[in-house]
Amino acid sequence: MKIATFNNHRVGLVEGDLIYDVTQAVPDAGPAFPQVYMSRLIDQWPERRDDILAARQRAQGVSLETVTLNAPNPAPFHVVAAPVNYRKHIGEIGARSVSGNSSAIERGFFLKASSSVSGPGDGIVLPKGSTRRFDHESELAVIIGRRAKNIPREQALDYVFGYSCLIDMTMRMEPGVGDEERVARKSFDTFTSMGPYIVTADEIPDPGVLGNRLWVNDQLRQDSNTSALILDVPGLIEWASSVMTLQPGDVIATGTPEGVGPVVPGDRVRMTIEKIGTLTVDVKEAVDFAPKRF
Numbered sequence: 001m002k003i004a005t006f007n008n009h010r011v012g013l014v015e016g017d018l019i020y021d022v023t024q025a026v027p028d029a030g031p032a033f034p035q036v037y038m039s040r041l042i043d044q045w046p047e048r049r050d051d052i053l054a055a056r057q058r059a060q061g062v063s064l065e066t067v068t069l070n071a072p073n074p075a076p077f078h079v080v081a082a083p084v085n086y087r088k089h090i091g092e093i094g095a096r097s098v099s100g101n102s103s104a105i106e107r108g109f110f111l112k113a114s115s116s117v118s119g120p121g122d123g124i125v126l127p128k129g130s131t132r133r134f135d136h137e138s139e140l141a142v143i144i145g146r147r148a149k150n151i152p153r154e155q156a157l158d159y160v161f162g163y164s165c166l167i168d169m170t171m172r173m174e175p176g177v178g179d180e181e182r183v184a185r186k187s188f189d190t191f192t193s194m195g196p197y198i199v200t201a202d203e204i205p206d207p208g209v210l211g212n213r214l215w216v217n218d219q220l221r222q223d224s225n226t227s228a229l230i231l232d233v234p235g236l237i238e239w240a241s242s243v244m245t246l247q248p249g250d251v252i253a254t255g256t257p258e259g260v261g262p263v264v265p266g267d268r269v270r271m272t273i274e275k276i277g278t279l280t281v282d283v284k285e286a287v288d289f290a291p292k293r294f
Contacts, residue, residue, distance in 0.1 A: 002277070003162070004197035005070040005119070009035060013052070014197050018061030025055040038073040039249025042145055042161050064196075071119035072164050072198040073143060078250040079112040079192055080240050081168060083182075085230050085255025104231040104255060109240050112168075113187035117251070120195045120281055124169055126265060127188065128286040130294045133172040136263050137256035138214035138222045138271045140207065141166035142233055143198055148246040156234035159246070162198040163207060165271050165279040166253050167214075169193070170260075171294060178294070194251070195279045204275055207233045211274040212257060216267050224257030231255075 002014035011026045012019040023029050025048065029037040041048060084090050085104040118124075126134050145161030169191035173179045186192075204210070207226060214222040226232075231239065236252055246252075263269060265285040272278045 001200045001203070002197045003200070004072055004195075005029075005038065005074060006067040009037070009070060009074065011037070011041070012067075013056050014064065015061065017064055019064050019067060020056045020059035020061050022052050022055035022059060025051040035075045036249075039076060039247070042073075042143070043248035045145065045161065068121035069119050069196050070121060071117045071194045072196075073194070073249050073251065074117060074119070076114050076117060076249045076251045077247040078244070079114055079117065079253065080109050080236075080246070080250065081112050081186070081253040082109055082231065082236055082255035083107050086224060086228050086257040087230060088228070088258035104236070104239075108243070109236070110182050112183065112192055112253070116187045116189060116192040118190040118193050120193070120279060122190050122193070123282040123284050124167070124193055124263070124269065125188070125190045125284050125286050127294045128289045132174060132178065132294050133262045134264075135170045135172055135260045136214060136216065136221070136269055137168040137170060137260050138212055139166045139168050139256050140210060140212060140226055140233075140254045140273055141194055142207070142236070142252040142254060144237075144246045144248060144250040144252070145201070146248055148237065148241045151237055151241040153234035153238040156237035157201070157207075159237060160201045160207075160233070161248070162200040163204055163273075163276055164194050164198050165196070165273050165276055166251070167193040167269060167271060167279065167281065168253050168256060192251075192253070193279065193281050196277045199276050210276070212271070214259070214269065214271040216261070216263055216269055218270075221261050222257055222259035222271075224259075226254070228257060229254060
């Protein structure tokens, strides 16, 4: 099953090129703050699944091309991200990296602001007037399905609700210019672009064999497979849940392969993960200057 949010926080099921509006079965969906309706739906999925499917039968499908897709979960409680988690990415960006030669196995994870989550219709918005380098990172997103604490890797996939595509944007450090904390450099609004929807875990029995590619303006930049992850999906869930309690709807960004590179306003970024779909976003510049310039 493919679950999307669209047109200012309606909920739909995607089948082929059509989307079916099932918002009537998600009574708390909508733009009102806080937009936690998808996390609540995921938490209550065993009880609400039949209502969702019944609403699908009553709905009339419309073309995906006629709607604006939002983030598939617009307000996760946590966004957990793996640092260097592909061997060929180690050392790729040189002095702009804080990881050195260590990987996610040694370093664990970091958090991104949940307010950085955005959808295909939002694009990626870079700070106005910035001369810093902003890089794309193509990643598999894991969406947690139920409360998870101290979960051994052998049980980890039982706690996954589904998967999505994710572009983890990063403002790079510049020696002598800026060496902000990682969370700050990765938490600008729109810097966690997700979509186009959530594919439920029953459709992806093995997340460790998925092709992952990204293009900028139709130029292939990243081309890898989740089989190359240093710390795989079960390992990431085990690591994170050993420290914190993961909640329904939480997002784990599994790390990026080699090939990261800069984007600038006017670029179009497109990433595809096998069996999940294609996320396409336009890069823009913010309309206003922020008080703190970057």
